[in-house]
Amino acid sequence: MEATNVLAQKAMTRAAWRLVPLLTLMYVFSFLDRSNIGYAKNFLQTDVGISPEAFAFGAGLFFFGYSFFEVPSNIAMHYVGARRWLARIMITWGLCAAAFAWVNSETVFYVMRLLLGIAEAGFFPGLVVFMTYWFTKEKRAKMNGIFYYSVPLAFIIGGPLSGGLIEYGDGMLGWRGWQWMFAIEGFVTIFIGIFALFYLTDKPSKATWMPDDEKAALSEVLEREYGTTQPTGHVNPFKAMLHPKVLYLSVTYFCFNWCFYGVNFYMPTQIAAFMKSEVNFLVGIINTIPWLTSCVFIYFLTTRSDRTGQCATLISGALIVSACGIALSSVSNPYLGILGLGLGAGGILAAMPIFWTMPPRFLSGLPLASGVALINSIGVLGGWCAPIARQWCTTNIGAEYGLYVLAVPGFIAAALIFGTIRLGIGGNVLKAVN
Secondary structure, eight states, rough: OOHHHHHHHHHHHHHHHHHHHHHHHHHHHHHHHHHHHHHHHHIIIIIIOOOOOHHHHHHHHHHHHHHHHHHHHHHHHHHHHHHHHHHHHHHHHHHHHHGGGGOOSSHHHHHHHHHHHHHTTTTTHHHHHHHHOOHHHHHHHHHHHHHTHHHHHHHHHHHHHHHHHHHSSGGGOOOOHHHHHHHHHHHHHHHHHHHHHHHSSSGGGGGGTHHHHHHHHHHHHHHHHOOOOOOOOOOOOHHHTTHHHHHHHHHHHHHHHHHHHHHHHHHHHHHHHHSSSOHHHHHHHHHHHHHHHHHHHHHHHHHHHHHOOOOOHHHHHHHHHHHHHHHHHSSSSSHHHHHHHHHHOOOOOOOHHHOOOOGGGGOHHHHHHHHHHHHHHHHTHHHHHHHHHHHHHHHHHHHHHHHHHHHHHHHHHHHHHHHHHHHHHHOOOOBOOO
16 A cells, blocks of 8 residues: 555656646636736727727626536546547637637627637636546645646736737737737647647556556555546436535635636736836736736645645635735725735635635546536636626726725635535545545
8 A cells, every 4th residue: 555655656746747837838828818808908999999898798708608618518528538628628719819819899809709718618627627637635736736826827928928919019010919919829829739639648547658557556546535536327417516515616616706807807907007008018027926926825825735734714814815905906006006916816816726626525527527617617707797897886986996896705705615614625535426
């Protein structure tokens, strides 16, 4: 038993070095391609005639398409295989992302945001499930945390990249800078998706790059942890989707995303307003500050979670910090405003990788794929509602209230996370639902 565990640890280390860097890069472009409209917001209004209300509605349409096709996509991945399916998702959303360079009306903007969401549906929950094929629960919070560095990394890289393309690409070959931003970032995504098709491996048993004894040991440890990685008999994925704990986590994750995307889509223009300038390369550089703060939050909280198992307490604390930071960013002082954005982004992003260690504690196999997909599909609808709610409050009440309406769900999510202690999904691993 001890020898098997040692070999399994070596196998997971090998898998981390082999797989996680590419998964991180894939997720970087996932966030970049869905969020880069934040850098183009003002230019879409002036060049295309997209109103602030239309921008808010279109930004949220991504999540409507994403949510509707999330569960079917994740079930398909279970049968097709993670390597082929994740690569397919990435290539198709890259094509949609590049096509934003040709947006010329509000209607086309709506259609393309909807198609982008449909194309990307299943990607994130697919990655969550994919991680369970390679890492045990003791390693998963840390691995998820490393994986979640891709979110701030998307904006650390994407800020200067997007701002630079907009500023320095403007007028090149008759195109506006924002058109070059969409086209170049979309085609890079397509290239990464093609590479992933040949590089990723579905599961340890198929890893030709791993010694046979390590493959066998890792497979044995993972099977022991969940009882089985391949449930036998007829499995109804809807059983997992209607599980009370899945529905509870779905509502909780809705509040997560309400906070996150309500801030995310507007951060570049909010920072530009602090600086009294247009979105440009310098704004892109300053936009990296809140995301660098997020890296620090992710490192300390995921490490603490793995060491102590204080899942609910850490997530709730991070959410409270995030909500307070979002409210603080409503001030006119640029230094306090950027500090607030850092706390807002850092708290919510540090909470997410720990949150995603909860579903595998009571789900496995196909139920895990469908359950995670439902949690994410309901959760991301918060990203649809938040921009609309923020814009309505900003227009009808005041700009600061647009931020307050984003902070409140953070406190609600913190309370709901405390409730997971009573549900028993923040501590001991429960019997899997098959």
